[in-house]
Amino acid sequence: MARIGKRAAPKPTKPPAAKPIPKPPSRASVQPAAPTLMTVTLDTGTGRVIKVEGVDAGGARHELSEAERARLSKAAAGGTLEGIVEQAFEAGMACALGEDAGEKKIPESEEDADLCRVLLRSLIGRSAAKRLVQRDVLSRGLVGTLIEQAAASRAPKSGGSAAH
Numbered sequence: 001m002a003r004i005g006k007r008a009a010p011k012p013t014k015p016p017a018a019k020p021i022p023k024p025p026s027r028a029s030v031q032p033a034a035p036t037l038m039t040v041t042l043d044t045g046t047g048r049v050i051k052v053e054g055v056d057a058g059g060a061r062h063e064l065s066e067a068e069r070a071r072l073s074k075a076a077a078g079g080t081l082e083g084i085v086e087q088a089f090e091a092g093m094a095c096a097l098g099e100d101a102g103e104k105k106i107p108e109s110e111e112d113a114d115l116c117r118v119l120l121r122s123l124i125g126r127s128a129a130k131r132l133v134q135r136d137v138l139s140r141g142l143v144g145t146l147i148e149q150a151a152a153s154r155a156p157k158s159g160g161s162a163a164h
Helices: 065-076 079-096 112-124 129-135 135-152
Strands: 038-044 048-056 061-065
Touching: 038 135, 048 079, 079 112, 079 135, 112 129, 129 135
Parallel strands: none
Antiparallel strands: 038 048, 048 061
16 A cells, blocks of 8 residues: 555656667668669670679679579570571571562461571571671670770761761
8 A cells, every 4th residue: 555645656657669760771682773884894805705794873883683684684685696697697598589678577486486596597507607606706796896886986976977
């Protein structure tokens, strides 16, 4: 029992709990979007790609994540140098056979496209174009094209168009 005349001491109250301030996610846990800028380190003698890095808005380089590589690979699907040489070879064959370039092609099934690709590669392998799809030739061509484009993009703009 409480004594009469004495007041009971007030119970101490806890201050309201402050909401924790969320920590910013660590750099490792953030999945960056596919970079819009990339650096590519090349061996100019062989054309071999040494390293590909993404560049963030501040200019810092980072190794590409698996997700970035997958997105970039998907975006570049069908646009390889080897694929372009094959398309040019196919267009040359069509021209030689008198096919009209303006004709609309009937979409092929994936199975038909695979068969066509195998046949096309076989024909390329038996022709003078065989050398053009070799990895070292394609790599040197890539380096030359990148250097040419970089030089052209830095050249002062004139009234005429750039020659290739």
